Amino acid sequence: MIQKKVCMLGATGVGKTSLVSRFVSSIFSDKYMTSVGVKVDKKTVTVGEDPITLVLWDIYGEDAFQSVRASYLRGAAGYLLVADGTRQLTLDTARSLQKTAEGAAGRVPFVLAMNKADLVAEWQVDDKALWKIAEEGWSIVRTSALTGAGVEEAFMKLTRAMLAG
Amino acid sequence: MSNAALADVCSALEFVVLERLDGGFVRMGDYPLPPWFVRVFIQAQNEGVTLTSVFPVLDSFLSDADQFWTSVGDGRLSSESFMATDSRGEELAIVATAVGTRGRRFLLMQPDASFPERQRVLQVAREQALEHERLVKQIQELRKPIASLAALAADLAAPPSAEAQRARIERIASHVSTLQRIVGELPQGPRGASLKPR
Numbered sequence: 396m397i398q399k400k401v402c403m404l405g406a407t408g409v410g411k412t413s414l415v416s417r418f419v420s421s422i423f424s425d426k427y428m429t430s431v432g433v434k435v436d437k438k439t440v441t442v443g444e445d446p447i448t449l450v451l452w453d454i455y456g457e458d459a460f461q462s463v464r465a466s467y468l469r470g471a472a473g474y475l476l477v478a479d480g481t482r483q484l485t486l487d488t489a490r491s492l493q494k495t496a497e498g499a500a501g502r503v504p505f506v507l508a509m510n511k512a513d514l515v516a517e518w519q520v521d522d523k524a525l526w527k528i529a530e531e532g533w534s535i536v537r538t539s540a541l542t543g544a545g546v547e548e549a550f551m552k553l554t555r556a557m558l559a560g
Numbered sequence: 561m562s563n564a565a566l567a568d569v570c571s572a573l574e575f576v577v578l579e580r581l582d583g584g585f586v587r588m589g590d591y592p593l594p595p596w597f598v599r600v601f602i603q604a605q606n607e608g609v610t611l612t613s614v615f616p617v618l619d620s621f622l623s624d625a626d627q628f629w630t631s632v633g634d635g636r637l638s639s640e641s642f643m644a645t646d647s648r649g650e651e652l653a654i655v656a657t658a659v660g661t662r663g664r665r666f667l668l669m670q671p672d673a674s675f676p677e678r679q680r681v682l683q684v685a686r687e688q689a690l691e692h693e694r695l696v697k698q699i700q701e702l703r704k705p706i707a708s709l710a711a712l713a714a715d716l717a718a719p720p721s722a723e724a725q726r727a728r729i730e731r732i733a734s735h736v737s738t739l740q741r742i743v744g745e746l747p748q749g750p751r752g753a754s755l756k757p758r
Contacts, residue, residue, distance in 0.1 A: 435643075452616070467620055
């Protein structure tokens with residue numbers, strides 16, 4: 396069976412672990428529990444008739460207290476950048492992490508998950524900013540780990556891009 | 561220290577000591593394997609898995625370790641914590657250390673004893689950082705209607721027509737309502753401390 400290593404990257408508190416939990420176990424907890432180490436989960440998806448196992452590396456968030464080690468990205472077939480639409484700064488962190496990821500894993504596919512779509516009234520990131528990013532060739536999906544909206548789409552979009560690459 | 565005493569120490573520290581050879585790893589010492597390793601690896605091994613498939617993060621760490629053993633030789637290199645799930649479905653934090661000595665390469669693994677404390681400290685630190693971000697955002701929102709009210713106050717200095725006066729009153733009411741909403745949403749701060757001026 397085909398296996399693909401996928402890294403979850405983003406600032407602290409954007410919802411990386413919640414997205415993995417929603418995608419793998421269909422579970423959401425609204426209690427914020429920070430990630431400190433690295434946790435690996437697996438989920439098998441089907442593209443066409445082919446089963447593909449996604450090996451999801453949930454890496455702690457990038458912030459003043461912890462920096463993501465580039466070595467975790469080695470061998471990644473793709474990565475999901477996660478930003479929180481209610482926090483503009485997390486988009487800046489996602490941009491910075493994208494550069495780190497490209498340096499470590501090369502030009503592999505990635506998708507930007509703009510998370511917390513359920514709080515869209517509180518978003519600091521507007522459509523204009525997202526259009527600008529999309530024009531740079533980034534693939535963007537609005538997600539909500541709370542409702543599940545866009546979560547499957549984000550991971551499947553990345554999977555299809557990895558298979559095409 | 562006798563080999564038996566050394567084995568007891570490794571056992572008490574819940575260490576697993578493996579030697580890196582060209583063909584893979586061999587276990588060092590004949591002391592009983594620590595229960596955590598049995599639950600995470602040995603019981604999973606029955607399903608035909610390898611060390612790096614049970615501990616995928618080791619795959620990344622061993623690349624660094626191999627480089628370390630080749631370039632530095634003697635000394636040690638530690639991994640960050642990584643999570644493993646045992647046969648009971650419980651998660652535990654593991655830390656790996658690559659040790660080089662006298663041309664031999666060892667890999668030590670043990671539960672990360674400092675993990676719970678680090679998790680607790682980082683949880684508090686990050687909650688505070690997120691709270692700080694929220695406050696900055698609210699202050700920025702507060703400034704918008706205040707700036708508009710200041711502009712209106714300057715405007716009021718000029719004699720208005722009745723229609724302009726009505727429009728001003730509506731705008732002022734709208735800004736006051738926005739301010740009231742923002743002030744109402746202000747957090748009370750950690751442990752119930754009031755953020756209102758004393």
